[in-house]
Amino acid sequence: MEAKTSVFLALAICSLFINLAQCSQLIYQSKWKLLKRSIGVSAMHMALLPNDKVIIFDRTDAGPSNLSLPQENCARVHHQSAHEATDCYAHSVEFNPANRDFRPLTISTDTWCSSGALSQDGVLIQSGGYDDGYKVVRYFKPCLDCDWIEEQNGLIVPRWYASNQVLPDGRIIVVGGRFQFNYEFIPKTSTNDKKLYQLPFLEETMHLPKVPNNLYPFLHLSTDGNLFIFANDRAILFDYVHNKVVTKFPVMPGGVSRNYPSTGSSALLPISLVGNNSSPSVEVLVCGGTFPDSNVKANAGIYMPASKSCGRLIITEKNPNWEMEEMPINRVMGDMILLPTGDVLIINGAASGTAGWAVAREPVLNPVLYKPNHEKTGRFELMNPTTIPRLYHSTAHLLSDGRVLVGGSNPNVNYNFTTLYPTELSLEAFYPPYLSTSSKSRPSINSIKPGVDLTYLQKFYLGFKTNYVPDKIYVTMVAPSFTTHSFAMNQRVLVLDFSQVGKNGNLSGSKGYINLEGFAPARPELAPPGYYLLFVVCDGIPSRGMWVRIKKL
Known part of the structure; x- marks a missing residue:
């Protein structure tokens, strides 16, 4: 009975977006499980630590969360209002997927739209944010009772909507941010780390001065040590050591913007080292997004369809060109998560509108599995749907057991549980098809x-x-x-x-x-x-x- 209900629901949702003939291609082996109805905090940011705990946090200026801090941990935080107030609400938690327990953590500076990376020592290093969090670098060490440690001036300039990438020498590069056309390195352990480096490419890729479509640029480390940077609809291969552009790639076709607020997503496809390959081919996948003026129109109540298009680019080729294809569903704000099989899960998001406060419509409930090594006509497989819309400020993360943890969605200025798309405090697990019942056990x-x-x-x-x-x-x-x-x-x-x-x-x-x-x-x-x-x-x-x-x- 449960399987029939699941199939019926999947077909009903599918028919909203694509024709019934395509719906027959649905894969019904995937499933969802609600792990926690509420962790008290909306999961805007998520990171898995080597102790298998997940660090989750929101912004600190969005008003009271649904989780209190111990009285001794109440922090002094500077909200958007012009006064300081004692904040006794948690805006971060440590979640244990094994037993679903969570504990409140203390952040005293604003983490809104910040970035992060795991250090070579297994410490979560988290950078930037908004207001009093603009220049803050935060550290979370995986241990029994650890909490956030905050370095107030860990960054040279404010970083809001920046992106991070771990480098071959173990440093972390922090690129961009709102009206920051530059990059820097953290932690600052050498003289060179204390310098600011200009990156004109980020200014060149702004589409509209007041609504740049190049925030949270996509960063991928290539196997030659250079950095692939994608912003708006174009990309470069960048030598960050010598501060020079190595390659300018062709503009991605279609006229679609892919970065915030036209938010698409990107992933580095699996890199094969089989045959002891020391110089393997490197290919990038970029999917979804919407047109450059979608955010402006959505704020005026016009919700444009998101894009179905994806592009693949082999960045190690001498003269690479984009190979374009289409997803079965339009999607903006979709997360792309690499699975241990090498497949790509595309999950969360909406079919129209854009990223931002209350400016998306038609939540996309069906994940899509992308199989990069299949023939082009058979790469996408539509998965069973969730029942929970995951829009702006939602997240997804691969767990060590092969499940994908899904949380968040707070497309509102503050925590709001009565609006069209309310603030979401739940956590779900998505089970890819490889976790379905099979006569073959897992190795x-x-x-x-x-x-x-x-x-x-x-x-x-x-x-x-x-x-x-x-x-x-x-x-x-x-x-x-x-x-x-x-x-x-x-x-x-x-x-x-x-x-x-x-x-x-x-x-x-x-x-x-x-x-x-x-x-x-x-x-x-x-x-x-x-x-x-x-x-x-x-x-x-x-x-x-x-x-x-x-x-x-």
Whole structure:
């Protein structure tokens, strides 16, 4: 009965956006589960730490949340009003997906529309925001009772709507922000880190002076160490060490803006290191968004359709061109999450309007699975829908068990639970098709030898167990991201170079054990130092991820 109801609901929702013939292509294996009806805080920002806890936070000037702080933690915060007030409400939580417990955390400066990254030591480093949070750098260390530590002048200039990327040397580059056509580095451990570097490309890509369509630029680290930067509808490959543009890529066709507030999303497609490939091909995917004037029109009550278009660009080619295709549903504010299989999940968002306060309509409840290695006509698969609209200020994040945590949606100036699209405090888990019931159990990693601390190009052995003999085995390494405003900063999937050295005995002498021999990535341009989730994938079904750490010698 439940399955029939799910199919009926999926078809009904599908028919709102695409014709019934296309609806027949729906995949019904995916599912949703409500984890928490309320965590008291809307999940505008989300990050997974190496202890498998998720740090979630909102802004601090949106009014009272639904979660109180302990009295001793009440902070002094400067709201948009011109006076200071004691704030005894939590605007951040630490969530444990294993048992669904959460605890309030204390942030005293405004984190509205900020950015972040996980350091090579596993510390969440979070930067910028609004008002008294413009120049703040915040640190959260994964430990039992840790809380936020805030460095009031950790940035040189205000960073509101900036993007971050971890670099091969372990530093974090912070790019852009509202009317900031420049970049800088954090933490500031050297003289060069204390300098501001100009980036005219960000000014060149503004479409409208008052409503720039290039905020939260998409950043991806290429395997040559340069930085791919996408803003509005164009991109460059940038040498941040020498402050020069290496390549100007063709303008993405279609006349669609892809960055905030015309918010699309982007992901770096899986990088294959199979064959000990030290110079692999690198391809970027950009999907969704809307027309440059959509925000202006939406504020006037005219909600333009979002775009269906996606583009792929091989940034390591000499003369690359965009390969364009279409999603089955128009989508703005969709999150693109890389799965351990190498597929891309496109989730959340709306079919019309734009990002911002109350300016989107037609919530898109169906996620889409994008399979980059399939033929062009069969890359998109429509998934079962949620029942909860996830619009502006919603997020999604891959968990170590392969589920995707989904939360947030506060398309209102303050916490508002009675408007058309109310503030959302719930957390859901999306279960991709590989977590559906199957006669083939998930592989289970039993050992990593010599251990979970790796160095570049190190040989190591991976032992795992299955209840059958797989036809296809591969190993992936997934970098944890910082997600906000439909962009998962720093996410990265590497397909490692592995070979099978034995079955049914080589590891432990028991039936179902398989031993693999392989290599860690060769250099930090392929995988910046830090923590990664390691998965073994058998016939499209991933194991639970195991945390490993890559260090420089």
